[in-house]
Amino acid sequence: MSCYPLLVRAVTAEGLDGSQLSHPREPLPEPQWRPFMVNVSEQRLTGLLASAVGVGRFPVTVRQRAVLAELDAAAAAVSLRLDRALLEVADTFDGSGVSFRVLKGAALAHVCYPDPRQRPYGDVDVLVPSERFDDAVRLLVAAGGRCRFIEPRPGFTRRFGKGVSVRRTDGLEVDLHRTLASGPLGMTVDTDGLFEGATPFTVGGRELLGLGREERFLHACYHAVLGAAPPRALALRDVAQLALDPRLDVRRVHALLDRWHAAAVAAAAVRIAWTELQLVDTVPLSSFAATYQPSPRESRALAVYSSPRQRYPRQAAAALRHIPRVRDRAAYLAALLVPSRQYIAGRDRSYIGRLVRAVRTVRAVERGD
CATH class of the missing domain: 1.10.287 (Helix Hairpins)
Incomplete structure (x- = not known):
């Protein structure tokens, strides 16, 4: 049984070919509209709903259109503030020779979606090499940031942790990553290999680098399966959005899965996304996910995240x-x-x-x- 209301799932699948979910034929009555919009906002789906309304696929009243436009504009304003913060972080790291890759929200919005407003986000996520992790933390703290959590011992996160969240003086958060997940499945990621490839994109006229296409897909899978339980619906959309990209090199994805011992993670993420979004299109990754049987060791590793x-x-x-x-x-x-x-x-x-x-x-x- 799904933990997401049916209409929320339909909005999550907006624009995806092959989804059997459909939007209502008439505007929702106000008693249904209000809780629906609460869910849409919590799941960060205002951009996708605004797209559906804009092309006439999701009917709304004049008042509902105004409410949605206000929420969509507010989400876009947050993303714009975060983009400015990202550029400041990039300047700081470039000035000290710290290599980095942009993760999740900003990279997904600007690279993977036809309109960045379809993919709002709530913080800045940046990956740095393990050997420069402590340097990167010091740079953010020197700029006025404050680490939200104390590490058990100095250098622990650099060697074993996923990363640290740094709150800036303007209240925005920068999540500084060393690897893509905490716990056992974060330990098996080839962190050096994350810097072998890159996808360039532009924010505010400046070129930044995200992960390579296949690494970005796997990170979306990690976020959907190993992060919050249950994940935001938008995390499942990310998995589907990337898995359906014809440019994705499936052979390379499987090579990374073998190297990272992550086949069970990717299979679970794709299977959940296909189920929740009622996708009927069969692609190599959905076929793989439908038949993959995790080993007892993989099942034990996944269990600690759920x-x-x-x-x-x-x-x-x-x-x-x-x-x-x-x-x-x-x-x-x-x-x-x-x-x-x-x-x-x-x-x-x-x-x-x-x-x-x-x-x-x-x-x-x-x-x-």
């Missing part, structure tokens, strides 16, 4: 077995079991409490709870 309880501790415990070198495993365990006093003060209050919680989490992961 668990409603203690998602981060479970992911952290499960990640241990995906760290190849014994020396690195020891450093990882030491940082999590005996982190800095500042970290303890904000979370567990005592080292004993930290140890007890860690042992319980590891046992739960081993049992598959």
Whole structure:
């Protein structure tokens, strides 16, 4: 059973060839329109709905059109502010020789959608190489930013973490990534390989670089399956939008899946997107997703992302077995079991409490709870 209302799914699939979902034939009555628009706003679908209304595929009243136009303009204004922040981050990193790739919202909007307004976003996402991660954090903090979370020990995120969120003085957030996911499946991403290819795009007259086409598709899959549960409907649209792109090199996608041990992630993402958006078009990736059977090891790895309880501790415990070198495993365990006093003060209050919680989490992961 879907967790998204039927009309929300129809808006998510707006403009996609092969979707069996349809829009209403008459404007929605006001008692239905109001909760519908709440869902559309929460799922960041105002741009897609505005496109459907603009070409006459989704009928609305004069008042409803005005409400939608206001919400669409507000979302576009946020994206514009974020684009300006992205350009400032780019200037900062370029000035210090820090390589980076733009991720998610801005890159998807400007590269993958016919109109960037169809794909609003809520923060700036940037990937930097592991060896320059701490430098990038210091640069953002020096510009007035504040890290939202403390890492267990200095250098932990650079070696093992997904990244850090930095809140700027203007209230906007920059998510600085080292890899594409937290937990065990973030450990298997070839982070160096993420910088081998690139897709150029332009923001404010300046050329920026996003991930290569195939890496961008896999990141969309990671975001849809390994991020918030359930994901925003827009995350599923991203998966479908990229999977249906005829320029996608499916052979290279499978090579990356093998290298990253991510076949189960991509199969789950495509399968969910095809189901929720009722897509009937069969492409190589949808055929692959429909028949793929994850191994027990893959199922255990995916389970720690879908668990409603203690998602981060479970992911952290499960990640241990995906760290190849014994020396690195020891450093990882030491940082999590005996982190800095500042970290303890904000979370567990005592080292004993930290140890007890860690042992319980590891046992739960081993049992598959």
